[in-house]
Amino acid sequence: MIKxxxxxxxxxxxxxxxxxxxxxxxxxxxxxxxxAPQPQIVHPPTPPPAPAPAPIIVEPKGxxxxxxxxxxxxxxxxxxxxxxxxxxxxxxxx
Numbered sequence: 001m002i003k004x005x006x007x008x009x010x011x012x013x014x015x016x017x018x019x020x021x022x023x024x025x026x027x028x029x030x031x032x033x034x035x036a037p038q039p040q041i042v043h044p045p046t047p048p049p050a051p052a053p054a055p056i057i058v059e060p061k062g063x064x065x066x067x068x069x070x071x072x073x074x075x076x077x078x079x080x081x082x083x084x085x086x087x088x089x090x091x092x093x094x
Contacts, residue, residue, distance in 0.1 A: 006019040013027035023030050 007016045008019045009015070010017050010024040010026060010029070011031065012024060012029040015024065015026040017024055017026070017031075022032055
């Protein structure tokens with residue numbers, strides 16, 4: 001038996017193998033069979049993301065209610081004034 005030292009590349013993995021090889025020693029594929037077509041996975045197209053909803057901005061109409069225009073600083077100031085008036089009123093009844 002004559003040994004051939006001529007090399008070729010495996011058509012499956014690309015590794016060098018002997019030209020007379022029937023089976024690749026690297027990937028184990030038989031070289032005499034045509035390569036089976038790989039099934040293609042078809043993914044359905046993904047729908048584009050929905051646009052973000054616009055933020056809801058409530059615009060006051062006219063001057064608005066007193067409680068709508070009052071902020072935290074006003075609430076604290078009003079609380080201190082009410083507390084001072086209550087303490088002042090209690091001091092008169094002693």
